[in-house]
Amino acid sequence: MTLFILCFLLFLVGIHGVLTRRNLIKVVISLTVMEFSIFLMLALIGYISGAEAPILGSEMVSGAPVVDPLPQAMVLTAIVIALATNAMLLTIAIRLYKKYGTFDIRRINELKG
Numbered sequence: 001m002t003l004f005i006l007c008f009l010l011f012l013v014g015i016h017g018v019l020t021r022r023n024l025i026k027v028v029i030s031l032t033v034m035e036f037s038i039f040l041m042l043a044l045i046g047y048i049s050g051a052e053a054p055i056l057g058s059e060m061v062s063g064a065p066v067v068d069p070l071p072q073a074m075v076l077t078a079i080v081i082a083l084a085t086n087a088m089l090l091t092i093a094i095r096l097y098k099k100y101g102t103f104d105i106r107r108i109n110e111l112k113g
Helices: 002-020 024-045 069-100 105-110
Strands: none
16 A cells, blocks of 8 residues: 555656646656656556466466456556657657757747747
């Protein structure tokens, strides 16, 4: 339970960064922190204490529980999607920097055009 609370606190740190920072790069980093807190929570959902890896073979004849592989597969897929999203956001931030000469959101809003 403590780990889920820590994941939630990490998510809140990301929200705080998104809402309070004016620098576009810091906002993208805060979004990444939020994404990875969700990934960690999904991986924790599938974890079972004392369970074995879900690899079925000749050596697995014991009746021990296995870890659920579905959340792990979802996290791997979500990491790839998050990488593409972050690349797109950073590309937009760089393009805005080239046009306006700043990463500050307030200055970009003032320099519309």
